[in-house]
Amino acid sequence: MEWREYAAQMAELARDLLARESVQDTLDAIAAAAVNTIDGCDAAGILAVRKGRAVTLSSCGDMVEESDRLQGELGEGPCFDLALQGNDERTYRIADMTEAQPGWPRYAEAARTLGIGSMAGVLLYTDKEDFGALNLYSARPNTFTPEMATAGWLLASHAAVALSSARTIDQLQHAMETRHAIGEAMGILRERHHLSEEDAFNVLRRLSQHHNVKLHDVARQVRATRPDAD
Template sequence: MSAGDKTTGARLAALARELFEHGEQSGEPTLLTSVTDSAVDYVDAADFAGITLVDNGTLTSVAPTDPVAARLDELQHELRQGPCLEAAWADHKVLVDDITTDDRWPRFARRVVEETAVRSILAFQLYRGETAMGALNLYATAPQAFSTDDQETALAVATHASLALHTSRRGEQFTSALASRDVIGQAKGIVMERFDVDAVAAWELIRKLSQDTNIRVADVARQLVEADHPARQRDLTT
């Protein structure tokens, strides 16, 4: 292994630690900004970067490093075609060596040439689930800009980003689950007090109300707690 390879490996290891720290401590928005900033820093050919997120069919462009990246992501959302959407929905990697000669997305290619100086595009799928996916989008003004080394480095950045995003989202889901559990516990307490029943009977009442109204148990519990709150406030002030 050459000295240069060792240096790159050390930098990517540091990047992995940084992304995980951002995901755990600062949340997803800060993490995504760190991903695009790091992509431009680590991938020599990249002039701009952005991220496309797709949740339940809704497209969102986040953390662009420059207005150019924001505009290119916006164009793909508007036209519903382009390399970044292709990467997010179907392919792990999409490479455009020269947008002026690429015929895969003619409407998008025409607008890119008309509105920007970008000629090369590299997109990697960030993560994929049943209803959520994304892509890391790198843009360069030079044609055939992304060398094999650039592509390998971009893949490493995207891989680290995917792992960090997965960890961050799992943490958010866990926090949300804890909050829901607490609300359900409060609602059970309210039902137990109002109807003079035990915890099992209170849970059955809440679950039946959820089934009858076709509303999630957590939402039924939240409504019960919110409805009881004014009464408790009056009790405290009298």
């Protein structure tokens, strides 16, 4: 690998990821970048474990979703373990999947039927949170050398920062949309029932508590009662 060229690719990728418009778009771009920039990588995906269940957040290429499904179903596998608890290095590398894997015997057998020759993975994480594991797949054994695993770690480091930024932007956008919806709903109630701003908000709050529905969902329901609502 030409590291100067890879560094230039990482700089361009960092700009591209930060320009993505949503968390999902960022996740998809990360998986695609792994396939496009890491030598020998035939497929890549991002796996998270939520309440003990494997969830494929993004995938690029064949075998990813089936591999994730099998690991979740069997409760074992390198991606599952990494996403669930990590390890001291927060990475793994399996040079030859055709060899016995004592840690994941059932998954290893299933992986061979999927045509997986070698694997590597690294956690996507920042100081504040883990996003899941970025997993790399190759149909050929001995693809992911230590140098290739390092390339994956560099990619994941860039990706985690962009993902954290994208999640923050999504949260801010959602907060703004929620505030706008609540404001519109309050305006409808004030006009319809001649309420003060405080009383209109209290009506929304009581409906939310009584029906155990989030405030912004109550606001959307009120907005839907307008004669001109779509």
